Amino acid sequence: xxxxxxxxxxxxxxxxxxxxxxxxxxxxxxxxxxxxxxxxxxxxxxxxxxxxxxxxxxxxxxxxxxxxxxxxxxxxxxxxxxxxxxxxxxxxxxxxxxxxxxxxxxxxxxxxxxxxxxxxxxxxxxxxxxxxxxxxxxxxxxxxxxxxxxxxxxxxxxxxxxxxxxxxxxxxxxxxxxxxxxxxxxxxxxxxxxxxxxxxxxxxxxxxxxxxxxxxxxxxxxxxxxxxxxxxxxxxxxxxxxxxxxxxxxxxxxxxxxxxxxxxxxxxxxxxxxxxxxxxxxxxxxxxxxxxxxxxxxxxxxxxxxxxxxxxxxxxxxxxxxxxxxxxxxxxxxxxxxxxxxxxxxxxxxxxxxxxxxxxxxxxxxxxxxxxxxxxxxxxxxxxxxxxxxxxxxxxxxxxxxxxxxxxxxxxxxxxxxxxxxxxxxxxxxxxxxxxxxxxxxxxxxxxxxxxxxxxxxxxxxxxxxxxxxxx
Amino acid sequence: xxxxxxxxxxxxxxxxxxxxxxxxxxxxxxxxxxxxxxxxxxxxxxxxxxxxxxxxxxxxxxxxxxxxxxxxxxxxxxxxxxxxxxxxxxxxxxxxxxxxxxxxxxxxxxxxxxxxxxxxxxxxxxxxxxxxxxxxxxxxxxxxxxxxxxxxxxxxxxxxxxxxxxxxxxxxxxxxxxxxxxxxxxxxxxxxxxxxxxxxxxxxxxxxxxxxxxxxxxxxxxxxxxxxxxxxxxxxxxxxxxxxxxxxxxxxxxxxxxxxxxxxxxxxxxxxxxxxxxxxxxxxxxxxxxxxxxxxxxxxxxxxxxxxxxxxxxxxxxxxxxxxxxxxxxxxxxxxxxxxxxxxxxxxxxxxxxxxxxxxxxxxxxxxxxxxxxxxxxxxxxxxxxxxxxxxxxxxxxxxxxxxxxxxxxxxxxxxxxxxxxxxxxxxxxxxxxxxxxxxxxxxxxxxxxxxxxxxxxxxxxxxxxxxxxxx
Numbered sequence: 029x030x031x032x033x034x035x036x037x038x039x040x041x042x043x044x045x046x047x048x049x050x051x052x053x054x055x056x057x058x059x060x061x062x063x064x065x066x067x068x069x070x071x072x073x074x075x076x077x078x079x080x081x082x083x084x085x086x087x088x089x090x091x092x093x094x095x096x097x098x099x100x101x102x103x104x105x106x107x108x109x110x111x112x113x114x115x116x117x118x119x120x121x122x123x124x125x126x127x128x129x130x131x132x133x134x135x136x137x138x139x140x141x142x143x144x145x146x147x148x149x150x151x152x153x154x155x156x157x158x159x160x161x162x163x164x165x166x167x168x169x170x171x172x173x174x175x176x177x178x179x180x181x182x183x184x185x186x187x188x189x190x191x192x193x194x195x196x197x198x199x200x201x202x203x204x205x206x207x208x209x210x211x212x213x214x215x216x217x218x219x220x221x222x223x224x225x226x227x228x229x230x231x232x233x234x235x236x237x238x239x240x241x242x243x244x245x246x247x248x249x250x251x252x253x254x255x256x257x258x259x260x261x262x263x264x265x266x267x268x269x270x271x272x273x274x275x276x277x278x279x280x281x282x283x284x285x286x287x288x289x290x291x292x293x294x295x296x297x298x299x300x301x302x303x304x305x306x307x308x309x310x311x312x313x314x315x316x317x318x319x320x321x322x323x324x325x326x327x328x329x330x331x332x333x334x335x336x337x338x339x340x341x342x343x344x345x346x347x348x349x350x351x352x353x354x355x356x357x358x359x360x361x362x363x364x365x366x367x368x369x370x371x372x373x374x375x376x377x378x379x380x381x382x383x384x385x386x387x388x389x390x391x392x393x394x395x396x397x398x399x400x401x402x403x404x405x406x407x408x409x410x411x412x413x414x415x416x417x418x419x420x421x422x423x424x425x426x427x428x429x430x431x432x433x434x435x436x437x438x439x440x441x442x443x444x445x446x447x448x449x450x451x452x453x454x455x456x457x458x459x460x461x462x463x464x465x466x467x468x469x470x471x472x473x474x475x476x477x478x479x480x481x482x483x484x485x486x487x488x489x490x491x492x493x494x495x496x497x498x499x500x
Numbered sequence: 501x502x503x504x505x506x507x508x509x510x511x512x513x514x515x516x517x518x519x520x521x522x523x524x525x526x527x528x529x530x531x532x533x534x535x536x537x538x539x540x541x542x543x544x545x546x547x548x549x550x551x552x553x554x555x556x557x558x559x560x561x562x563x564x565x566x567x568x569x570x571x572x573x574x575x576x577x578x579x580x581x582x583x584x585x586x587x588x589x590x591x592x593x594x595x596x597x598x599x600x601x602x603x604x605x606x607x608x609x610x611x612x613x614x615x616x617x618x619x620x621x622x623x624x625x626x627x628x629x630x631x632x633x634x635x636x637x638x639x640x641x642x643x644x645x646x647x648x649x650x651x652x653x654x655x656x657x658x659x660x661x662x663x664x665x666x667x668x669x670x671x672x673x674x675x676x677x678x679x680x681x682x683x684x685x686x687x688x689x690x691x692x693x694x695x696x697x698x699x700x701x702x703x704x705x706x707x708x709x710x711x712x713x714x715x716x717x718x719x720x721x722x723x724x725x726x727x728x729x730x731x732x733x734x735x736x737x738x739x740x741x742x743x744x745x746x747x748x749x750x751x752x753x754x755x756x757x758x759x760x761x762x763x764x765x766x767x768x769x770x771x772x773x774x775x776x777x778x779x780x781x782x783x784x785x786x787x788x789x790x791x792x793x794x795x796x797x798x799x800x801x802x803x804x805x806x807x808x809x810x811x812x813x814x815x816x817x818x819x820x821x822x823x824x825x826x827x828x829x830x831x832x833x834x835x836x837x838x839x840x841x842x843x844x845x846x847x848x849x850x851x852x853x854x855x856x857x858x859x860x861x862x863x864x865x866x867x868x869x870x871x872x873x874x875x876x877x878x879x880x881x882x883x884x885x886x887x888x889x890x891x892x893x894x895x896x897x898x899x900x901x902x903x904x905x906x907x908x909x910x911x912x913x914x915x916x917x918x919x920x921x922x923x924x925x926x927x928x929x930x931x932x933x934x935x936x937x938x939x940x941x942x943x944x945x946x947x948x949x950x951x952x953x954x955x956x957x958x959x960x961x962x963x964x965x966x967x968x969x970x971x972x
Contacts, residue, residue, distance in 0.1 A: 137748060137856035160751060182693050193691055196668065209945035216854035219665055219884045219926035221654050221704045222934075222941060223968055224950045228700045232693045249751040276609060279632060279721040324793055382688035384609035412691045454691035462694075469694060473681035478696045480956025485949060496695055 031118055031490070032098045034076040042079060042121070045089045050127070052078040061122045064109040065169075065364070067372045071112045071460055075102065075122040082127050084202055084210050084241035091239075092208030094121060094490050101206075102492050103235040105145065105177035108169040110364070110376055111459030113181060113234040117494040123239060125176050131155060132242065138216050139247045140199060145176025145240045152245075162250040164191035167455075168361045176240050182232030184455035186360070189411035190283045190318075191248075193455065195231040200244035203230055206237070206486035216244055229481070234457050235492045237485040251318035253325040254283075256347035258356055259336040260309035264289050264406065267311035269387040270339040271410045274315070276384075278335050280328050284316040285411030286360050292367075292407040296359045299366030304359065309342060313410065314356055363407050364416070373421035375434050379445040380454030383413040392444035393417055399440070400433045401425075414454035417441065442468055458496045466497050503590055503962070504570045506548040514551060514593070517561045522599070524550040533594045536581040537641075537836070539844045543584040543932055547574065547594040554599050556674055556682050556713035563711075564680030566593055566962050573678075574964050575707040577617065577649030580641040582836070582848055583931030585653060585706045589966040595711060597648050603627060604714065610688050611719045612671060617648025617712045624717075634722040636663035639927070640833045648712050654704030656927030658832070661883035662755045662790075663720075665927065667703040672716035675702055678709070678958035688716055701953070706929050707964045709957045723790035725797040726755075728819035730828055731808040732781035736761050736878065739783035741859040742811040743882045746787070748856075750807050752800050756788040757883030758832050764839075764879040768831045771838030776831065781814060785882065786828055835879050836888070845893035847906050851917040852926030855885040864916035865889055871912070872905045873897075886926030889913065914940055930968045938969050 063072040100120035129146035150170045152163045167185040184193045200214035213227040261267035319325040333344040347353045397404040408416035421430040535544040572592035601618035624635045639657040656665045672686035685699040733739035791797040805816040819825045869876040880888040893902040
């Protein structure tokens with residue numbers, strides 16, 4: 029499919045729709061919209077124009093125009109993604125929702141909140157601070173990412189073991205379709221089987237089926253008690269083999285079970301200029317328990333602590349105050365950013381396997397590391413079976429060698445993941461980065477169903493084209 | 501679209517595929533497959549043939565044949581549905597999954613279970629009795645319904661306030677598509693954003709997009725403590741206005757908040773020959789709290805009890821033993837069946853509104869009752885905003901009058917529901933029964949997206965045609 033360029037006439041129409049000041053064509057300004065948080069340059073692509081509309085109606089008008097003129101449109105949030113989902117692979121128009129950051133309503137009677145997509149996720153909970161309520165979404169990029177992006181990617185994060193991922197909390201969506209219709213999906217209803225669940229189909233569709241312009245999210249009563257445990261192990265295998273046991277032997281579903289290997293902790297600590305007294309351990313589990321009763325939360329965290337020690341933890345530290353917890357979480361949250369700075373040539377992966385198979389995955393990482401002579405630091409949401417194994421270029425390799433190694437090592441990694449009942453991505457999405465591996469994971473029949481859905485929503489393939497799969 | 505009949509040649513082919521003994525054409529035998537639990541006869545429709553295959557491969561072969569010959573196929577489970585979802589509206593082939601009732605695996609390491617669709621939902625938890633685990637699905641038809649039907653309808657039930665509906669526990673599905681492909685969607689992964697979420701699209705699609713032949717469901721550690729409260733109120737309004745307060749003021753998300761008006765309790769008690777000492781109250785709330793610590797569960801139930809009394813409950817009974825709890829739940833579970841027996845001419849509805857709007861809904865029911873001179877008993881999952889208001893024919897009205905009244909009263913009821921931010925169905929589905937009201941609730945754009953998805957899965961519209969919406 030050949031797309032048409034954004035001509036001066038089109039630009040004039042766009043200015044008419046969204047207003048002069050919401051149309052950017054200046055190269056220096058729009059460069060920021062050409063990439064997300066993937067450091068590798070090959071995924072970047074410049075848009076022709078960036079729009080910052082203020083309303084769903086404006087976006088609908090832009091979509092109608094783009095659909096008529098066959099111009100690709102890429103929705104864009106905080107661009108903190110890690111799969112290229114917000115990159116305008118075919119140029120054309122980027123629609124950034126940065127101006128649409130209004131909190132439309134906090135509905136205390138239904139325990140819900142209505143938000144525009146440009147609200148920073150962290151701000152949601154800051155706004156709720158006094159209310160005793162909270163939004164359970166907690167991606168590691170919580171301080172910068174937008175709610176709209178969380179919905180587009182069905183973001184997971186650090187609390188998904190207990191609370192599940194973003195989709196569980198999305199009750200309603202206002203969406204502008206690729207053909208420029210504004211549809212209201214779901215609503216403030218906690219149950220709804222009236223027709224197909226289009227709302228959940230939009231969640232995680234990476235901006236390929238529409239642009240979210242409003243979201244109704246569910247809030248929960250905020251737990252009053254939190255205890256964090258930092259369990260130190262001599263090596264990765266010992267740490268990781270403890271993870272499934274917390275749930276199966278301990279019969280406790282904690283809020284978080286995060287895994288960090290030594291290199292991840294070290295890199296993040298150096299980046300933050302942080303000194304954890306125990307950062308030299310072989311691997312760590314950061315486990316958190318929350319609830320409303322101090323004695324229950326304490327009892328659960330004690331059970332987990334003992335279970336860790338029974339499984340050869342060297343030591344278990346208790347972080348029962350906000351400052352200590354926040355220090356440790358900050359180390360965890362900043363690993364990706366730290367690696368990006370010290371090792372710009374890397375591939376941050378997001379594989380997910382059945383939780384019980386995490387221990388079986390670890391030897392494969394060692395194999396890959398040895399076979400290709402690269403470091404493969406690993407960290408992530410072990411309680412969900414979701415690990416951010418990161419292939420890092422060996423400084424001794426040329427860029428050419430690295431590109432070859434990256435491709436082969438990724439294929440090995442995904443093959444191992446598949447054999448263990450896992451798949452490509454637990455939370456970062458496919459975007460442009462993992463598209464070529466989709467056929468390895470899915471049957472042609474399944475991919476064709478997805479293509480059929482895409483065509484039903486976007487007959488001219490103008491909405492974020494080139495992501496997840498190619499149409500032909 | 502004109503479908504082709506099931507000829508002798510087709511029957512011979514079907515016998516070849518599924519085996520002689522799994523092909524039924526005898527009218528007396530197949531009559532049972534012509535209706536579900538809707539008492540109204542106008543929704544019933546005879547199939548031409550009923551198949552009881554044993555494997556996904558057999559079903560796939562049948563689907564390929566039906567797709568080639570343009571014969572409609574309707575998937576069928578326990579036929580305990582309440583929207584006509586399993587009724588072969590256009591005749592043709594019924595595929596009953598009754599023979600596919602194997603428990604493929606209990607995976608204690610991943611806290612998951614792999615089941616065929618013909619497993620009776622109640623049996624799942626009976627099998628798990630010793631394990632300390634449970635499946636959180638609890639539709640009111642739990643003793644008869646199949647897991648496959650629960651998935652097709654995204655069944656809700658009595659524990660959804662705390663645990664959510666069926667879809668939350670569906671981790672993976674094996675599905676035979678309308679064109680006869682076998683696809684594996686999802687898996688034993690607790691997170692997965694690899695492509696569109698086809699699995700959740702199948703959940704609640706009422707058998708119009710495929711036939712589930714295997715499901716991976718998530719299990720939870722079973723709470724060891726349960727307390728049931730039966731709160732008696734002088735009237736419906738008082739009872740129902742208490743419901744949202746339990747969550748907003750009490751900040752407790754109980755397992756269940758079930759509402760029953762006086763007529764519902766009376767009818768079910770008479771049907772069961774049960775005598776609750778307090779069955780003459782104006783309305784009741786059945787509230788349940790579960791957890792692992794006795795003192796917490798007791799404290800929560802006390803808080804809720806006090807909140808009920810503060811909201812003018814006449815009395816609050818505590819049911820802290822299994823027998824008493826089961827007696828009360830049995831009354832609740834049997835209301836629909838009891839009404840079906842005493843009032844076969846009725847319309848059991850399944851409206852859902854934002855929980856905070858339930859009190860506002862009640863006066864509309866009174867208005868409808870008065871306007872049409874019919875009784876409108878009401879009960880249901882009040883904690884979800886999901887009420888089974890039931891329009892019951894006035895014995896003084898002729899059948900002709902009743903049909904007219906039913907149609908008008910339903911339109912009034914749905915209009916009121918819509919105005920309160922609600923919709924047609926919280927858990928029973930649309931099927932054939934509520935299809936004509938879809939346009940009242942949804943925009944043409946939204947309906948067209950659903951039609952597009954249907955066409956992508958089922959280009960010849962042979963899979964359960966005539967349900968949810970018409971294609972043209």
